[in-house]
Amino acid sequence: MRRLQGHTAIVTGAGSGIGQGIAKRFAAEGANIVINYIAPLEGAQSTLHMVEAAGSQGLIVKADVSKPNEIERLINQAWAGFGSVNILINNAGIGFEPAFLEAKEEDFYRVIDVNLKAPFFVTQAFARKLSAEKKPGRVVNISSIHEDIVLPGHTSYCASKGGLRMLMRNLAVELAALGITVNNIAPGAIDTPMSRPLLENKPRRDTLLTQLPLNRIGTTEDVAALALFLASDEASYVTGATYYIDGGLSAYYNE
Template sequence: MRLNGKTALVTGSSRGIGREIALRFAREGADVAVNYYGSADAAEEVAGAIRAEGRRAVVVQADVGRTADCERLVAEAWQALGPLDILVNNAGMEIKAPFVEVTEADFDRVIDTNLKGTFFTAQAVVRRWIAGDRGGRIVNISSVHEELSFPGHATYCAAKGAIRMLTRDLAVELGERGITVNAIAPGAIATDINRDVTEDPRARAGLLARIPLKRLGRPADVAGIAAFLASDDAAYVTGSTYFVDGGMTWFHEE
């Protein structure tokens, strides 16, 4: 078990990719703090599955779009499980709208959840690592849309593009302290966020035509990379983004 004895916080882990990462970490030996925004029952189900693996779990409600919640989330996870070794910034959202119709409220919600939450949750953890002279692992869940345009989702693309540079910058700034910072950029993963495409046969066929592996990704595909980046197998990896997209980002056909 690559994460035996480690403690992790996974934001947005009541469902989808975050849920699978939390469960994979538990199977790899880690205790896990499960964070949710609105689905308490789903978060408790994840925590129960973690405990069934023989690991400790705590559930913490927090809106990572609020800086005070980021600090409270980390404080409560730290108090319940002890010092954290791993942070996965997974919480994210998107609001579809043509660029000219994006409201300030929608802009703020997407940027706050995807970017500000990543920034300030990491800050809260890193401050504690520095105070305790500890190293650690940060894994940011980005998106292929840090690289690929996505009309109708300008705010989401802006947030994910910013996460790409934040990951690189923090990797350089924090490296001498033994803190690694990496990102994962999922493509079309079969989760609720992609349901409007995956449940439309025509849209699904068009999407699969752009994926060399000819299938949608599974949350487990992302979780496997997260477990690697959180482990000592990736001790000399930092500032990198791993694309988990079936080859979609670099697909080109004449």
């Protein structure tokens, strides 16, 4: 029996990187996948092929999850496509911004809207559906080790992830009565398109590896394995927690 057989998951930002890795792993474990993306379509189509190759069903929904009206469309299409959804992976995120002294208001809100506002309102829409159906569910946010660890030059990003940590803890308590668990995964150095410019810079990569006790860069498969546990029935008594997946970086970090 596959661990997510009979389950359906929404994965935001599922066209590449960690979101794509989670969609692929969940599909291999039997889940139907709602593949949210904003651009490009080719990435979402690639994820759909992976989902179908794993023997599961997928549905592509284009929606900017920083916009509440598009969130409603995402949720409605997910329910229309599969009848119900019981797993939400808030993965969509951005990480690049100007230096603090050069940042403008629109730069700040661009990061906050995607990384913090979107998980708030996607989770709200998801929880409202489950509450109406009187069904339990799982929410897993893809956060970052920088919800706790400073990263100079990325102040808005760190603030968004710190906010996501508190959002998760609050919602874990508020939604517990509905049978909805809420947890964060906080990746460190993971090989994704977002981190590739850093990882392809050999001096910076070599310096990073000296701070990784496990002496390797993480993979999307590593993150997907942890997300699978938190989304499964095995984690029914787990809520309100951040799980670090960073090769020991947060225990040995020097900026």
